[in-house]
Amino acid sequence: xxxxxxxxxxxxxxxxxxxxxxxxxxxxxxxxxxxxxxxxxxxxxxxxxxxxxxxxxxxxxxxxxxxxxxxxxxxxxxxxxxxxxxxxxxxxxxxxxxxxxxxxxxxxxxxxxxxxxxxxxxxxxxxxxxxxxxxxxxxxxxxxxxxxxxxxxxxxxxxxxxxxxxxxxxxxxxxxxxxxxxxxxxxxxxxxxxxxxxxxxxxxxxxxxxxxxxxxxxxxxxxxxxxxxxxxxxxxxxxxxxxxxxxxxxxxxxxxxxxxxxxxxxxxxxxxxxxxxxxxxxxxxxxxxxxxxxxxxxxxxxxxxxxxxxxxxxxxxxxxxxxxxxxxxxxxxxxxxxxxxxxxxxxxxxxxxxxxxxxxxxxxxxxxxxxxxxxxxxxxxxxxxxxxxxxxxxxxxxxxxxxxxxxxxxxxxxxxxxxxxxxxxxxxxxxxxxx
Numbered sequence: 001x002x003x004x005x006x007x008x009x010x011x012x013x014x015x016x017x018x019x020x021x022x023x024x025x026x027x028x029x030x031x032x033x034x035x036x037x038x039x040x041x042x043x044x045x046x047x048x049x050x051x052x053x054x055x056x057x058x059x060x061x062x063x064x065x066x067x068x069x070x071x072x073x074x075x076x077x078x079x080x081x082x083x084x085x086x087x088x089x090x091x092x093x094x095x096x097x098x099x100x101x102x103x104x105x106x107x108x109x110x111x112x113x114x115x116x117x118x119x120x121x122x123x124x125x126x127x128x129x130x131x132x133x134x135x136x137x138x139x140x141x142x143x144x145x146x147x148x149x150x151x152x153x154x155x156x157x158x159x160x161x162x163x164x165x166x167x168x169x170x171x172x173x174x175x176x177x178x179x180x181x182x183x184x185x186x187x188x189x190x191x192x193x194x195x196x197x198x199x200x201x202x203x204x205x206x207x208x209x210x211x212x213x214x215x216x217x218x219x220x221x222x223x224x225x226x227x228x229x230x231x232x233x234x235x236x237x238x239x240x241x242x243x244x245x246x247x248x249x250x251x252x253x254x255x256x257x258x259x260x261x262x263x264x265x266x267x268x269x270x271x272x273x274x275x276x277x278x279x280x281x282x283x284x285x286x287x288x289x290x291x292x293x294x295x296x297x298x299x300x301x302x303x304x305x306x307x308x309x310x311x312x313x314x315x316x317x318x319x320x321x322x323x324x325x326x327x328x329x330x331x332x333x334x335x336x337x338x339x340x341x342x343x344x345x346x347x348x349x350x351x352x353x354x355x356x357x358x359x360x361x362x363x364x365x366x367x368x369x370x371x372x373x374x375x376x377x378x379x380x381x382x383x384x385x386x387x388x389x390x391x392x393x394x395x396x397x398x399x400x401x402x403x404x405x406x407x408x409x410x411x412x413x414x415x416x417x418x419x420x421x422x423x424x425x426x427x428x429x430x431x432x433x434x435x
């Protein structure tokens with residue numbers, strides 16, 4: 001299969017929404033891409049619509065039920081900071097960067113989720129120190145390209161301020177510009193989280209979120225400039241995309257509080273879990289309910305009765321209850337006992353203490369206990385789509401694809417690079433491609 005482009009630059013602006021399109025159309029660098037490229041204003045995301053499953057879908061073309069990354073974090077009941085699905089081995093099957101590597105194309109990834117220990121030439125994986133004895137730089141170096149990361153940290157490490165935004169994305173940007181100019185990769189995956197962070201802590205339509213969009217436009221401009229300075233702009237394709245949208249919330253619900261009251265979660269005097277029969281695994285706007293022993297019908301029926309009772313009263317914040325089979329049919333983890341969807345204005349946590357329902361205050365958000373906006377909700381929620389903009393070699397000029405699915409992105413990118421991801425849930429979007 002012939003390649004349609006020599007250099008594919010995929011830029012994920014985490015939490016970029018279809019509702020942002022009217023705003024970024026007025027920003028100079030997004031405007032430049034839109035003027036000479038094509039776009040889809042309504043990209044339907046996956047379920048659950050959280051970052052790690054979304055990014056695994058983007059590079060595989062498959063739903064979470066198939067690629068295996070069914071939530072951001074692992075099921076670790078009682079762990080106040082569960083480990084994330086950081087590593088490549090969490091993804092079942094092949095990926096866009098695996099196929100590029102097989103084709104002897106040069107690959108680079110900057111803070112792209114689920115790439116720790118991946119076979120990527122220039123890899124700075126998204127992973128953080130999650131143990132008291134871990135050091136962030138050492139963890140990153142161990143799980144990515146050591147010499148490449150050392151060089152990026154030597155040059156630009158002074159920009160970073162831990163995981164805080166916008167400094168983290170500013171660091172990623174400088175590393176991306178340097179990599180484009182010096183390495184000229186055939187495939188480059190870049191993940192920016194500035195917008196997502198500010199929506200979480202200030203709200204979807206906050207001034208802070210708007211300022212993050214402006215910074216993203218500047219970052220996009222710097223990447224376009226780097227491609228020109230490297231002499232590869234005319235041989236490159238730029239993809240700007242989002243992974244999910246977000247919704248404001250004012251109330252947090254804690255199903256584990258009720259599961260504990262029902263005797264399905266046991267805790268010690270310090271409030272730590274010692275054993276469990278059923279557990280609520282949060283995906284923010286949705287959540288899995290797992291039954292430890294899948295043959296335990298007594299616990300299953302007890303949990304079902306509890307959820308059915310909660311759903312009756314809209315004040316409890318549960319819009320829908322799915323069983324495991326139904327969750328799997330929607331692309332989520334079919335091994336769960338149940339999957340619950342939060343109503344508008346609510347989101348779900350794994351908290352064990354206090355009451356089932358908490359009203360979110362500014363003080364709690366500042367303390368990092370809660371957020372003002374979340375994702376993870378069903379893709380069927382209104383005004384919840386994301387977008388994709390494509391420009392450059394191999395892309396039609398001026399085409400508008402009315403709608404597509406997140407699973408279609410990987411196969412489309414593979415076609416641009418003359419690659420094939422095999423039998424995928426999504427398909428190449430021919431309406432974007434020049435051939």
